[in-house]
Amino acid sequence: MSAYRSAGTRAVLLVTAGILLTQCSTPPPAAEVVSPAEAAIAPLVSIRELMTYIIDPASDGVFDAVGADVTDAGVVETFPETDDDWAEVQRGALTMAEGMNLLRLPRRVAPADDNVAKNPGELPPAEVEAKIAASPELWASHIDRLQQEAMKVLDIVKARQGDQLFDAGSAIDAACEACHLDFWYPGDREAVERFNNSTTTFDPPAP
Numbered sequence: 001m002s003a004y005r006s007a008g009t010r011a012v013l014l015v016t017a018g019i020l021l022t023q024c025s026t027p028p029p030a031a032e033v034v035s036p037a038e039a040a041i042a043p044l045v046s047i048r049e050l051m052t053y054i055i056d057p058a059s060d061g062v063f064d065a066v067g068a069d070v071t072d073a074g075v076v077e078t079f080p081e082t083d084d085d086w087a088e089v090q091r092g093a094l095t096m097a098e099g100m101n102l103l104r105l106p107r108r109v110a111p112a113d114d115n116v117a118k119n120p121g122e123l124p125p126a127e128v129e130a131k132i133a134a135s136p137e138l139w140a141s142h143i144d145r146l147q148q149e150a151m152k153v154l155d156i157v158k159a160r161q162g163d164q165l166f167d168a169g170s171a172i173d174a175a176c177e178a179c180h181l182d183f184w185y186p187g188d189r190e191a192v193e194r195f196n197n198s199t200t201t202f203d204p205p206a207p
């Protein structure tokens with residue numbers, strides 16, 4: 001009886017296997033099977049879109065974290081206070097740092113349906129692209145620079161050193177501008193340097 005049962009079970013298994021084999025008789029083409037090692041990272045959006053939707057909003061997480069307002073009571077500085085405030089700074093810094101890696105992947109400069117310079121003084125996307133292709137090391141050095149400045153902010157977050165966010169923000173701003181001046185609006189270099197070197201003085205009115 002037990003022999004019969006086991007034979008019966010085997011028969012059922014064979015039938016099941018037969019059905020499975022029939023169902024699997026048209027396997028997907030081999031090309032669709034991609035091992036993780038072979039999978040390539042394909043860029044989806046342009047540099048312009050990364051800037052507008054990832055890098056620029058991330059930088060605000062650091063830039064907007066501190067403030068200095070001139071009031072009747074003098075200059076009032078504001079710093080991150082709660083854990084949520086600090087998490088926002090951290091989000092911004094690490095999104096910038098890791099987001100820069102996306103610029104190491106060759107990708108189009110602007111979307112296909114918006115492939116023109118938007119403002120006077122800006123190079124058209126085709127020229128930006130040619131510059132990147134001609135100076136890959138310079139391009140990479142700007143990416144490195146912003147990544148290093150953003151990583152410093154992560155240390156500031158860990159140590160909760162709010163007053164250091166002013167200098168860190170300026171260093172990040174300078175890193176953004178340095179890349180833009182080399183690759184996006186090189187004609188503005190002189191004006192930007194004049195502005196950066198200018199000093200503002202304030203003479204309080206005589207009593």
Ligand code: HEC
Binds near residue numbers: 180
């Ligand atoms: C490695 C180079 C590089 C760095 C670093 C960089 N950018 Fe850009 N960015 C570009 C290029 C190239 C463009 C021009 C793309 C185009 O034609 O619109 C651009 C464009 C922009 C734009 C305009 C997007 C638009 O809609 O026209 C903004 C805003 C911007 N960047 C913000 C930033 C900020 C903020 C930082 C620093 C936190 C930064 N970028 C750092 C290369 C860089």
